[in-house]
Amino acid sequence: MYVRDKEGIAKRLKRLEGQIRGIAKMVEEDRYCIDILNQIEAAKGALDKVALLILEGHLKGCVKRAIKTGEEEPVIKELLEVLDKFIR
Template sequence: MSEYLHDEPVVPRTDDEKEKLMNRLKRIEGQVRGIQNMVEEDRYCVDILVQISAIQSALKNVGFSVTERHINHCVTDAIQKGEGDETIQELMDVLKQFSK
């Protein structure tokens, strides 16, 4: 069982939202494979670091997107149901991890 309040989304993602998110994650996956190739080919360290930075930025943007959706749907829904305090605390705990 998860340590979080919900294991499934309160409001399912639309197919368009899911497709956009999956496409972004697939691009990131491709970037990671590209770095693996760069390491295998003994590419210049600074070039590898630049690619790592790009991936970190891309992942952070995916995280912001998921966070925004969570606030707009899950947190709003929880507040309307009178469960806002728990849900907000859960989000704050995750954001603390996210910002490390």
């Protein structure tokens, strides 16, 4: 894996863990559904941001290396497969 800011991603994931615990607490306390849904949406956004940072690293690392060595076909194929999941 090649990412610009591994520490930054670790911090985001730590914060996200806290968000998930926060959502669990809201459920436990029977908080208003819409407020819980908004927190779930915020957690999804945080996950998407981490995904984009990993994608950036992948493009600048593995994909770049594969293209430079002429072996990009399988690497692009698997990248499109994971993008298919994210986009749909």
